[in-house]
Amino acid sequence: MESKRVLFVSQEIHPYLPENTISSTTLALAKKTNDSGHQVRVFMPRFGVINERRHQLHEVIRLSGMNVVINDMDMPLIIKVASVPGARMQVYFIDNEEYFKRKFTYADADGKQFEDNDERTLFFSKGAIDTVEKLGWKPDVIHVHGWMSALVPMYLRLFQADNPIFKDAKIVFSAYDNGFDGTLGPKLKAGMEFDEIDPALCEGLDAPTCEDLQLLAAKYADVVILGEENTGHVEEFCKANNIPCIDGKNFPEDPAEAIKVYESLLVEEDVE
Incomplete structure (x- = not known):
């Protein structure tokens, strides 16, 4: 298959955050997709725990001046970028001083979830979509990972259905037990x-x-991937709603299987 464009939107990616199933899966799939000759873009939140100096993050000046509307507030959107070590691949970081400067991810030092995680989820999902549009980069497949990215499929279907950048893209959602x-x-x-x-x-x-x-993300996806155990509720929802659902727990060790999923979606599109 000729080179395609695959967009990854994930709340965690190794090595910028500690290695776990979602961060290692996102990295493995993005690297394998890139190494297979496809074009890749990766987006994640710029959590305050990420060491900008160590990972050599820098602001994308040509994308400065953007805002994301959260309820009735214009929240500044800062885009930073870094190259993944050992891979010819870049990661874009969605940043905002109010939402992501704190030196934690989802909860404070006592394990208490941040009260504004609702707004942070909105900001990250909308910010990623707006940035891809600003870049003018048209993806063929959009692979969304994790709950903080879960609004992306819905917002794409409801607001971007006629946008030339997104209207033909296939959406994949991976559910995890994190x-x-x-x-x-x-x-x-x-x-x-x-x-x-x-x-x-x-x-x-x-x-x-x-x-x-x-379940909200699964509802608007073309394919759902079960990335970990304890995602049976997602599998049941997919079966009840005739949404294709795939066991992807082996994808970190065998990322080529994920590429087969992407290619199958695009082959179906060509047949149609």
């Missing part, structure tokens, strides 16, 4: 409704759990 305890706050749903998403599509998101976000 969620959060409890629920996110009410500003997630409020922000979605401020963006004029039909309230009927936001039902059940007043205080969304990690499972709620995973």
Whole structure:
């Protein structure tokens, strides 16, 4: 198959964050896709725990001056970029002083989840989409990883269906067992409704759990991949809604299997 463009949107990527299933899977899939001759772009949040000097992050000046609207607030969007060690591949970091400067990821030193994780989720998902559009980079496949990226499929389907950059892209969502305890706050749903998403599509998101976000992402995906154990609820949802669902727990060791998924989606598109 000729070279295609694959966009990865993930909340964690190694080596910028500690190695775990989601961070190592995202890295393995992106590197293998890149090494296979496809074009790759990777996006993740610029959490404050990421050492900018060590990883040589620098701001993308030509993308400066962008804002993301969260509810009725214009929040500055800062884009930084770094090259993955040992790979000819770049990672773009979605940054904002208020949301990501703190020296933690999702919870404080006592393990308490940040109250604004609802807004941070909105900001990251919308910021990644806006940045890709600003770059003018048209992906063939968009692979979304984890709960903090879970709004990306919905926002693409509802707001970008006629956008030449995104309208032909196939969406893949990977679910993992790296969620959060409890629920996110009410500003997630409020922000979605401020963006004029039909309230009927936001039902059940007043205080969304990690499972709620995973099912929301799965609903708007072309294919769902189960990246870890304890994702049976996602599998059941996919079966009930006729959404293709694949066991991808071996993908970190055999990333070529993920590329087969991408290629199968694009072959189906060519046949259609």
